[in-house]
Amino acid sequence: MASEESRPLLGTNVEAELHAERPSQLEVYLSKVQNQNLYLATFAAVLGPLSFGFVLGYSSPAIPSLRRGNVPELRLKDSQASWFGSVVTLGAAAGGILGGYLVDKCGRKLSLMLCAIPYVFGFATIISAQNVWMLYVGRLLNGLASGVTSLVVPVYISEVAHSKVRGMLGSCVQLMVVIGILGAYVAGMGLEWRWLAVWCSIPPCFMLGLMAFMPETPRFLLSRHQRPEAIAALQFLRGPLVDHEWECRETEAHTEEQQELKIAEFKNPSIYKPFLIGVAMMFFQQVSGINAIMFYAETIFEEAKFKNSSAASVIVGSIQVFFTALAALIIDRTGRKILLVISGLIMAASAAVFGIYFKIALPTPNNFTHVNLAIPSLSVMVGTEQHPLAWLAVLSLGLFIMGFALGWGPIPWLVMSEIFPLRARGVASGACVLTNWFMAFLVTKEFHDLMVLLTPYGTFWLFSVTCLLNVVFTVFCVPETRGKSLEEIEAHFQRTH
Template sequence: MAAEESRYLLGGPAPGSDRRVRNEKLYLATFAAVLGPLSFGFVLGYSSPVIPELRKISDPELRLDSNQASWFGSVVTLGAAAGGILGGYLVDKVGRKLSLMLCSVPYVFGYIVIISAQNVWMLYFGRMLTGLASGITSLVVPVYISEVSHPKVRGMLGSCVQLMVVTGILGAYIAGLILKWRWLAVLCSFPSCIMLFFMSFMPETPRFLLNQNKRSEAIAALRFLRGPHADHEWECTQIEASVQEEGLNLSEFKNPSIYRPLLIGVSLMFFQQVTGINAFMFYAETIFEDANFKDSRMASVVVGSIQVCFTAVAALIIDKTGRKVLLYISGFALGWGPVPWLVISEIFPLKARGISSGACVLTNWVMAFLVTKEFNDLVGFLTSYGTFWLFSAFCCLNVTFTAFYVPETKGQTLEQIEAYFRRS
């Protein structure tokens, strides 16, 4: 019986279970959650087709100069940094599911402000609100997916977060070919509304419910996610063994089981942004215009399509190759896009998951702001060649950091990963 339970824990079918049905429900929950990253991707991609249009618009109250354009592109990251802090609080206080449902509000309201904008400050405010929602989303969705998944498919499902982000970016690029900026904002508001509808039918994660002493609800969630024939009681017992009811206090950050994964997570987020990817994605069309491409909009669509294709490849192979192998591949879509978000959703102990994830998301978006806001200044100071050589140097440092400090988490339960940091 122990061998059968071990196979089940690693994602295999429990005796007598219908694996297809179990996975369908799990995939449905994942689909509902990743509509959040799709919304997040539309936020990131929105600025690329819109900035050239707003720089040429006839209305002087809305027309952007070079400095205003850089703020329009980068201010979303300040909202996202605040969203990371707020998300770290919400995810532990109200749960993973409700946090996702709540972040639909600033998404929609932010786009309403943009659509009705009469001046540049309204544009900034709308971008800040959509950024706030993006920050909450980027924290909560990886946590939700990692906690509802079983180890055999957790890597693939976790990688779908970044896949949907780049799909949203590509969607904004393509829609920007035919839609004016106000109508593009209308389109970008749809995914968050659909997410709110679907998430209302999805369960809370079993780990959060058990941490709230709601065992019967956790069993019901496992029955939804694993199917009626799986051994819900046994899995619930395994999770309960690692759930610690006492709260987290600051003195516990001296414990290696908490500070080591936190340092790894913060470093991964730092290195992800200093590759310069968001500077490129926010200003893709402007960059291609400056490079004298005949059709800068279509060039941006091509770049977005490549991102989607290779992120999909990463999602398909990550549970076979492991996390570290993909991080040795310097390409962003294959490694440094999806993997850091997956790793930070796996390595934190349950009681520190909210605050540690919040610190990582805050680091990510503060660095994103610095890189995107100062990109034009870097180009002016170092030239385009020097700026991209600098980003390349950070890519090399990424690989070195991965080799020495990032643990491999492939095929392990969240409880096993937590035990690894307690032992080390």
């Protein structure tokens, strides 16, 4: 036991010596890197998150379309609409477990190619649906693919990217998700639910074709002792001008120390500390209420009596795309922690204001009874006319999305892909994705019940409090990973041993 304890300390000393020599070598190396093929590989990979975004955004325009549909077997009631929106998160939770297995056993590239299949089959099942259960099955398959995607893509990008652009490229995962959500919102304004499903099935087909020509990650290849293939991957990703052998040796020196992860190792701080941080970040991301808001954006605006709820949803989606892109551009300059803190504060303030809007817009307690609160539609409580402060609902929800896009949207996925040791990456990332999607299911499924139990304003004030807790957690627990190699980040947790 003593020898096992001393091994991380020895690795730390070696890392420290390497770090002392590394800056000049690294700067020379990065100055010769050509990023074109790296960007191409990243684009091929993030077609998965684009598909994932279409899945998330699909329910918002599809639910109203299905509710007013002409086929009685497919006309959704309130409880069925709730399941249609939230069952995708159960599939994604299962996808997190499956992805954790695939990413270690099959590799990053093949896992991405495989997850295109349930995307396409899921949308095909929805397109051909004859009853509500076929809709559920289609959404479940979409969720399974989304869960695998949300785990594998950040890992793939973090392992093919170098430290100078890893933050920007890692943030593109969330950027493509929100572009997909916006694409579903915009297309949903003109397409009924079947044709919308056809539109959403296109990106995974392109991903399958493009990924076939992209390399596996050098770190995974070296962990499988496939050194010639790793060199070839580096030649593709970095261009012909750099010393591929140098980066290969740097990575190889670390991967040679990796062994099969054992359960007993979770008592080692270099394993359990990043594991707890990753799981906690996924928990806090979802209890902010973001997925409930995005799944039901159009319904929220309808119940806020905003006249054109579809347009309001598109406005919110556009805000999310713009500020996620902004975060991707500045994250390698500002760092992760400061963006998380700013993000959490904006979300807390905007959720509180949205709660105030509902407090003002809802009738006073004297005008409705507990029976009214049990009625599924909030429109009974809000009334039939647009409230003069409806603009406040759009503004506050837009600010919430802006805050989320700046930090708590992209950064938890980025940090998850950075902080885990190579041998723990599959298992730990799988646990993070499972946590994220299980909490997404609970929040999304129980969102309506929360609105009834706590009232709409109480629900959004609860989200505001959880966003403040996000800030406290960030300040005291989340490490800064800006500008550090994956090996240096692992060494940081070993030094805290």
